[in-house]
Amino acid sequence: MLLISKVETFYGNIQALRGVDVKVNSGEIVTLIGSNGAGKSTLLMTISGVNKASTGEILFDDQHIENLPPHEIVNLGISQVPEGRRIFSRLSVEDNLRLGASAYEKGKNFDTDAKDVYDLFPVLKDRLNQRGGTLSGGEQQMLAIGRAMMARPKMLLLDEPSLGIAPKLVNQIFVAIKNINKEKKVTIFLVEQNAKKALELADRGYVLVNGNVTLEGTGQDLLKNKDIQAAYLEGGGKK
Amino acid sequence: MRKNFLYLSIKDSLFTGLIALALFGPIVGLRTVAKNEVLVVSPKWFIVLVIVIVCALGRFLTNLYIYNRDQKFGIQSTIGKSITNFLDTKGTQIALSAIIFSVIFPFLPFTDRYLMDIAIMMLTYIMLGWGLNIVIGLAGLLDLGYVAFYAVGAYSYALFAIHFGWSFWICLPIAGIFAAMFGVLLGFPVLRLRGDYLAIVTLAFGEMIRILLLNWYQLTKGPDGLTGIPRPSFFGLPFKSFPDEGEQTFHTFFGLEYSPMQRIIFLYYLILVLALITNLFTIKIRRLPIGRAWEALREDEIACKSLGVNPRNTKLTAFAIGAMFGGFAGSFFATRQAFISPESFTFIESAIIVAIVVLGGMGSQTGVVLATVFLIGLIEVFRDFESYRMIAFGGAMVLIMIFRPRGILATRKPTITLQKKEATK
Ligand SMILES: Nc1ncnc2c1ncn2[C@@H]1O[C@H](COP(=O)(O)OP(=O)(O)O)[C@@H](O)[C@H]1O
Ligand SMILES: [Mg+2]
DSSP states (O other), rough: EEEEEEEEEEEEEEEEEEEEEEEEOOEEEEEOOOTTSSSHHHHHHHHSSSOOOOOEEEEEEEEEESSSSSSHHHTTTTEEETTTTTOOOOSBOOOOOOHHHHHTGGGGHHHHHHHHHHHHHHHHHHHHBBBGGGHHHHHHHHHHHHHHHHTOSSSEEOOTTTTTOHHHHHHHHHHHHHHHHHHOOEEEEEEOOOHHHHHOOOOOOEEEEEEEEEEEHHHHHHHHHHHHHHIIIIITTTO | OHHHHHHHHHHHHHHHHHHHHHHHIIIIEEEEEEEETTTEEEEEEHHHHHHHHHHHHHHHHHHHHHHHHSSOOOOHHHHHHHHHHHHHHSSHHHHHHHHHHHHHGGGGGOHHHHHHHHHHHHHHHHHHHHHHIIIIIIOOOOOOOTHHHEEEEEEEEHHHHHHHHOHHHHHHHHHHHHHHHHHHHHGGTTTTOOOOHHHHHHHHHHHHHHHHHHHHHHOEEEEEEEEOOOOBTTBBBOSHHHHOOOOHHHHHHHOOOOHHHHHHHHHHHHHHHHHHHHHHHHHHHHHHTHHHHHHHHHHHHHHHHTOOHHHHHHHHHHHHHHHHHHHHHHHHHHHSOOOOOGGGOOOOHHHHHHHHHHOOOOOHHHHHHHHHHHHHHHHHGGGGGGGGHHHHHHHHHHHHHHOOOOOTSSSSOOSSSOOOOOOOO
């Protein structure tokens, strides 16, 4: 479904991605783990077109998307939940959702799609008129995911959804991600520093170090891998 | 703790005095005067001393009474919050009373020609403020060249009305379209700019338009300006004291005595309606996808991109629509004055409009009205003391920024009001 090959991305002179190859099949949950500054967010931003790859190819459903502007990529069916949530804090929860919906047929299906989001995160329904910025961190993350789902994506890119969120809510969010995948049949590409949880959830995983993919395998294999245990599971990347 | 605070305040005030000295020393202190056809420096150290003391003392007092968190004076919060609360809870009633007042204003016993002129001027600025509020308040794009669109509107109106003799109601939309096109023209090159860079380029744009008007003599008559711009008529009925043979005028048609006030009153209602349309449009569009996209863009451009909002179109429409309302206001200005020249469209006009939007509390429609009444009223009060006008203007801005650092109505009224917040978790 998503095929990334030899992608390199720069910020000015700084090279953040050094020829990344990643493949995500339809229906999978694939996770990308790596420490701070490895280039995970850059990869997601490059897929969604916010950052541009200088070389390499990105194919989505066999179509080249590496040169498309972000809004066209969203229209093709890739939605991103950016790192740090990026809620529109002075707009109401409902307006946040409506903004997510504007990508899919100009928000005509807002009511039905919003209902799906409330089923996923009931707390949002009670907060519709509240400003986004007044939600707790976990609720904001739910809103960010819900907002991305309003565009009816085929594939959801999630950037560290557990970042800075109470453990109880993290569990709830991971359950929701699993639901989105199993029931809504949305393919998931999940970036995490919380490697244990991510690998437990994922079908397959990749490890990114300094802009290079150094390891890949099934979630279970990677969980058992000695290097990963040392680097990301025991202490290291837990956060 | 308290001692330390006092010490810091004194230190800070002395530093402020020093800055004032460095600034006003050369500007005010070293005045040059022509004596026997030679320029000589005549020092004015006493005035400088007064200014420095005022600055230092003012700083000391604000430190002590306003920025001091220990003290429960909290002028900032109490007055401001009660205003905001009052407007929030009684918002609709206040808006309605204000509209009713504006409607009956021309017929109130104390209303005379002078007050009408001021009211018309205020309404023009309110309309400009509301128009610019779309660009600055909603879309978050700091535009310091807004007067350019005002000018484009005024000149397009004047040129079409003079050369083709078209009526106000035809020229008005044309002027709006022209201004909107210039909005897009400005929008394209600045798509990638934000904040202060955007401010600089828009400022330059405003100057470019003015200089263009000044130098394109064949079209604009340059500094001489355009004269003989047709006055508006009341749906075809002109305001004239001596009608031509067989001509119907406003007063003959309605069987009234002719009075020059009739035209003034008509102009007043015209700008009132135009301004209210601007306001209504803004209120409505905030609930539509495009208005939401503007506000989202102001909040977070990257989030917008990742949600499939096209920032280019969003910014361009904000510039275009904001400019369009500026153009409408410009048309009104042209038909009211019957004469326009580039002098009416200098940077200070942009500055005043931006000040109205910012001091009103960016994004607040009511704030624009309050700030206009305050600032334009102030300028008017000081009309007889020409040389102190700008000092009063600047002083007023400083005061607002001290007491209401985020504008008169600091909290932008949310699109949808808050429900009572329950304790969560
Ligand atoms: N906007 C930026 N400008 C310059 N360098 C950046 C920018 N964003 C990220 N980088 C650099 O790119 C590298 C990868 O960053 P990022 O993709 O955010 O990593 P991760 O998400 O894995 O923590 C880091 O070295 C970071 O410093
Ligand atoms: Mg990151």
